[in-house]
Amino acid sequence: MTASSLSRKRPLLSIVAILLSLVVFVVPFAFIVLTALKSRQEASLLDFSWPTQFHFVQNFIDVVQARDYMLIIAFINSTILTVASVAILVVLAAMVAFVLQRRRTRWTGLINFMVLSGLIIPPAVVPTIWVLQKLGLFRTMPGLILIEVAFGLSFCVLLFRAFIATVPRELDEAAIIDGAGPLRLFFRVILPLLRSVIITVVVVQSVTIFNDFVNPLYFLPGDQNATVQLTLYNFSSSYSTQYNLLFMDILLITIPPLIMFLFFNKRIVAGMTAGAVKG
Amino acid sequence: MATDTTVQRAARTRGDASGPAPGGRKRSPYPHWFYLPAAIVYAVLFLVPTVTSFYFSLTRWSIFDSQFIGFDNYVTFFQEPALVSGLWHTVVYAVITSGLKVVLGLGLAVLLTSQIMARGYLRSVVFFPVLVSTIGVGLTFTILLDPEEGLINESLALLGIQGPGWLTDPSYALVSVALVDVWKGVGLATLIYIAGIVSIPGEYFEAARVDGASAWQNFRSIVLPLARPATFTVILLSLIGGLRSFDLIWAMTRGGPGFTSDVIASVIYKQYQAGFYGLSTAGNVILFLLVTAIIFPLSRYLNSKEVDL
Numbered sequence: 001m002t003a004s005s006l007s008r009k010r011p012l013l014s015i016v017a018i019l020l021s022l023v024v025f026v027v028p029f030a031f032i033v034l035t036a037l038k039s040r041q042e043a044s045l046l047d048f049s050w051p052t053q054f055h056f057v058q059n060f061i062d063v064v065q066a067r068d069y070m071l072i073i074a075f076i077n078s079t080i081l082t083v084a085s086v087a088i089l090v091v092l093a094a095m096v097a098f099v100l101q102r103r104r105t106r107w108t109g110l111i112n113f114m115v116l117s118g119l120i121i122p123p124a125v126v127p128t129i130w131v132l133q134k135l136g137l138f139r140t141m142p143g144l145i146l147i148e149v150a151f152g153l154s155f156c157v158l159l160f161r162a163f164i165a166t167v168p169r170e171l172d173e174a175a176i177i178d179g180a181g182p183l184r185l186f187f188r189v190i191l192p193l194l195r196s197v198i199i200t201v202v203v204v205q206s207v208t209i210f211n212d213f214v215n216p217l218y219f220l221p222g223d224q225n226a227t228v229q230l231t232l233y234n235f236s237s238s239y240s241t242q243y244n245l246l247f248m249d250i251l252l253i254t255i256p257p258l259i260m261f262l263f264f265n266k267r268i269v270a271g272m273t274a275g276a277v278k279g
Numbered sequence: 280m281a282t283d284t285t286v287q288r289a290a291r292t293r294g295d296a297s298g299p300a301p302g303g304r305k306r307s308p309y310p311h312w313f314y315l316p317a318a319i320v321y322a323v324l325f326l327v328p329t330v331t332s333f334y335f336s337l338t339r340w341s342i343f344d345s346q347f348i349g350f351d352n353y354v355t356f357f358q359e360p361a362l363v364s365g366l367w368h369t370v371v372y373a374v375i376t377s378g379l380k381v382v383l384g385l386g387l388a389v390l391l392t393s394q395i396m397a398r399g400y401l402r403s404v405v406f407f408p409v410l411v412s413t414i415g416v417g418l419t420f421t422i423l424l425d426p427e428e429g430l431i432n433e434s435l436a437l438l439g440i441q442g443p444g445w446l447t448d449p450s451y452a453l454v455s456v457a458l459v460d461v462w463k464g465v466g467l468a469t470l471i472y473i474a475g476i477v478s479i480p481g482e483y484f485e486a487a488r489v490d491g492a493s494a495w496q497n498f499r500s501i502v503l504p505l506a507r508p509a510t511f512t513v514i515l516l517s518l519i520g521g522l523r524s525f526d527l528i529w530a531m532t533r534g535g536p537g538f539t540s541d542v543i544a545s546v547i548y549k550q551y552q553a554g555f556y557g558l559s560t561a562g563n564v565i566l567f568l569l570v571t572a573i574i575f576p577l578s579r580y581l582n583s584k585e586v587d588l
Contacts, residue, residue, distance in 0.1 A: 009394045009395060009396055010393075010394070010395060011396070013390075013395055014395040014396035014397065015396075017390060017395060017397075017401060018396070018397055018400075018401070021400075021401055021404050021405070024462070025404045025405060025407070025408065026404060027430075028419055028420070028423060029407075031419070031423065031430060032415075032419055045428070046422060046425065046428045046429065046430065047430075048430050092316050092317040092320065093317065095313040095314075095316070095317065096313065096314055096317045096318075098309065098313065099309045099310070099311065099313040099314060100314075102308075102309045103307060103309040105311070107311065107314070111314065114321065114326075118321065118325060119519070120519055120570060120571070120574050120575070121329060121567060121570065121571070122522075122523040122544075122563070122566050122567060122570055123325060123328065123329070124328040124329050124331075124332035124560060124563045124564075124567070125547060125548075125551060125559065125560075125563060126332075126335065126340070126551055126556045126559050126560045126563070127327070127328035127329075127331045127332045127335055127560060127563075128324060128325075128328040130328070130331070130335070131323060131324060131327055131328055131331075132324075135323075146320055146324055147324055149320050150320050150321050150323075150324035150325045151325065153317055153320070153321055157317075172308060176308050180308075181308075182307075182308050182309065182310045182313070185308055186313070207410050210412075211410075211411075211412045211413060213412075213413060213414050213526040213529075213530075214525055214526055217548075218548075218551075228412075229412055229414050232412065232414050232415060232418070233414050233530065236414075236418050236530075243422065246418065247419075250412075250415040250418060250419060253412050253415055254411050254412065254415055257410040257411060257412070258407075258410075260410065261403075261407060261410050265403070268410070269406075269470055272409075272467055272470055272471070273470050273471050273473075273474035
């Protein structure tokens with residue numbers, strides 16, 4: 001690569017880097033896994049050691065069964081939340097980005113400003129609850145879904161807009177000459193071309209929304225529709241003496257992002273560094 | 280193709296039926312009403328709360344009614360030492376995290392774009408914590424940082440160092456949480472820097488080699504100035520994240536011990552839980568003002584110093 005085509009592989013530096021990475025980044029995850037495999041007594045020592053006996057199945061069953069299968073319900077809730085919000089986000093953000101990128105009017109400046117504000121301004125919590133309550137959406141899943149959509153729009157619009165800029169306008173013109181209206185142009189011609197950026201948006205937003213703790217905490221409180229992050233947080237107080245179960249819980253919640261990471265590493269990287277080069 | 284055109288005509292008439300004609304003349308293929316669905320969600324759930332927060336912060340507010348009380352909430356906020364210190368902690372936390380993310384992220388990115396072994400592994404392992412649940416990371420590190428039994432202090436004891444009570448000592452709690460934040464977030468900074476460094480044209484390095492530049496000179500005169508857009512992105516992103524950060528602090532210390540690691544976002548939550556909605560919203564407005572006062576001028580300043588590659 002550029003910076004270093006001058007130098008060969010440096011073995012000493014490499015070994016130091018790998019050892020450091022093991023201590024700093026791998027050990028915490030190994031600690032999670034090992035503790036999740038231990039018996040209660042052994043886990044309570046908080047040692048970084050190999051389990052004398054593997055209690056994986058038992059711990060797994062205990063965590064899943066805790067509080068009437070709360071974890072299962074939480075996973076279902078989180079899945080509904082993630083899938084619904086991401087689906088809505090993709091369509092709405094792509095529509096905005098499409099018109100925003102293609103057509104310059106007196107609205108363009110205002111909308112760009114709104115997009116940036118959405119990235120920067122911290123949401124006002126209690127007034128949002130007040131609005132949700134007026135709409136009858138407080139403490140409901142649809143309410144939380146719309147919240148995630150509202151807060152995620154800016155980021156998605158930016159990603160889509162940057163990508164749509166690379167789609168040639170000639171395609172639009174050809175479709176228009178063929179008699180396509182705006183809806184057909186967008187859904188039949190443009191949207192299929194956005195495949196790669198859609199995957200990026202879906203993956204990045206899924207991980208973000210799945211990991212979201214603050215919005216469910218404020219807008220969807222209560223055990224009934226707890227999401228996985230809330231469940232984990234609530235478990236942490238009741239499991240203060242059962243570290244094996246706490247870490248099994250952490251382990252289970254880490255698996256979905258891990259799967260995303262294994263399959264979509266490149267897409268995630270593309271999405272998260274989108275703004276870096278342009279600034 | 281005949282069927283195709285009928286479908287198209289149908290689609291077009293449908294398109295005509297919805298949406299008001301802008302200007303009345305020739306219809307644009309990029310209609311404004313495409314903004315509408317997103318705009319409604321955004322306006323109702325983001326803009327309205329943001330705008331009304333200014334009014335509600337001036338009221339004594341229960342969930343049923345609000346009573347205008349002027350600036351009393353702000354007076355309360357700034358008279359209560361625990362709340363004012365939250366403001367200060369927010370700034371400290373944001374500065375520590377974004378400063379360290381810039382320095383470590385740049386260092387790691389230079390390392391991970393150089394020719395070293397296991398580069399793919401190293402990149403993955405540095406980045407993965409970004410994707411892990413903040414609550415999970417917080418709970419894990421709370422246990423690793425336990426003063427007596429925690430792995431970190433036990434390891435330090437093996438080296439003959441007496442580790443502090445990271446999260447239980449008032450003078451360390453905030454910094455400890457900030458360090459965990461850096462652990463979790465540095466991978467994103469590294470990625471952004473890698474993207475920036477990779478986009479630097481190779482000719483610069485070739486010219487430098489012809490001139491016999493050292494590795495340090497390469498870094499000083501090529502990487503550092505030309506990766507500046509990446510630096511701006513990292514600073515802005517981590518400041519925005521740091522100023523409003525809540526979940527990691529809440530998972531690790533709940534603002535304690537005492538109020539020594541309370542930030543504005545945790546103050547907002549505590550006041551909300553206590554039922555002081557007006558005061559909570561005043562905290563929100565203060566956070567809003569703090570963020571805009573720092574981010575908008577900074578981003579304008581940074582953008583004005585933009586370089587061309």
